[in-house]
Amino acid sequence: MSAAVELRQVSRVYGSGPTEVHALREVDLSVRSGELVAVMGPSGSGKSTLLTIAGTLEEPTTGDVVIAGQKLARLSRHDRARLRRRSIGYVFQNYNLLAGLTAVENVALPLELDGVKVKVARAAAMEVLAKLDLTEQATRYPDELSGGESQRVAIARAVVGERRLLLADEPTGALDSLSGEVVMRMLRLASHDGVAGVVVTHDAQMASWADRVVFLRDGRVVDQTVPGPGLDSILTPGATA
Numbered sequence: 001m002s003a004a005v006e007l008r009q010v011s012r013v014y015g016s017g018p019t020e021v022h023a024l025r026e027v028d029l030s031v032r033s034g035e036l037v038a039v040m041g042p043s044g045s046g047k048s049t050l051l052t053i054a055g056t057l058e059e060p061t062t063g064d065v066v067i068a069g070q071k072l073a074r075l076s077r078h079d080r081a082r083l084r085r086r087s088i089g090y091v092f093q094n095y096n097l098l099a100g101l102t103a104v105e106n107v108a109l110p111l112e113l114d115g116v117k118v119k120v121a122r123a124a125a126m127e128v129l130a131k132l133d134l135t136e137q138a139t140r141y142p143d144e145l146s147g148g149e150s151q152r153v154a155i156a157r158a159v160v161g162e163r164r165l166l167l168a169d170e171p172t173g174a175l176d177s178l179s180g181e182v183v184m185r186m187l188r189l190a191s192h193d194g195v196a197g198v199v200v201t202h203d204a205q206m207a208s209w210a211d212r213v214v215f216l217r218d219g220r221v222v223d224q225t226v227p228g229p230g231l232d233s234i235l236t237p238g239a240t241a
């Protein structure tokens, strides 16, 4: 079976001349369906860049991104947009919930944009919100939600529908450890349904939910490990920002 997402020798350079930054250098990374991978590394090591490139939101300077066996560079803009809308769920640091829509409307939006009937989309959204213990908050607007609730609504929006790949940038950063655990459990559950997940985190406790932890430094993958009791010892001082 092909990987859900594969980066082949991916490099990303920002700027040019004296301001040139090599955010990623020849990164190879393959994530299978049902696998949850945590990405760790110091600030500026390229974690967010890796996530946006894996999510097709940005293009590599060199190298290839392959999603479900398809080389991204070979797809038309239209096919790429459809793939992004249908198959990839994103959870960003700032949640990106639309202020004018209620929680359930935010969660249903990706399905509605994809042509799913409003009633069906809302029912699917309610189901995911219930899983995240957010039934009562469904009709609230983002400014009526706590930080943790907003985060979970963002997770719900990312997992609703037939997503094959979930990408989360520090999803637990703003949360207390208990809500962080709820979020990681949700990502874990999605992976049991065959969804591939990539999570950027600074937190070894959260990374311990993953099948594999990938360490970045200066844009390179410098280590990969299976999380376990030894994870803390790998996180040398300065390895987390």
Ligand SMILES: Nc1ncnc2c1ncn2[C@@H]1O[C@H](COP(=O)(O)OP(=O)(O)OP(=O)(O)O)[C@@H](O)[C@H]1O
Residues within 6 Å of the ligand: 014, 015, 021, 022, 023, 041, 042, 043, 044, 045, 046, 047, 048, 049, 050, 241
């Ligand atoms: N749009 C951009 N233009 C110029 N440089 C950028 C851009 N995006 C990222 N960079 C640079 O690329 C490098 C990697 O950034 P990236 O955000 O991927 O790191 P990170 O590991 O996610 O950091 P953090 O943990 O602080 O969020 C950094 O040096 C950053 O300044």
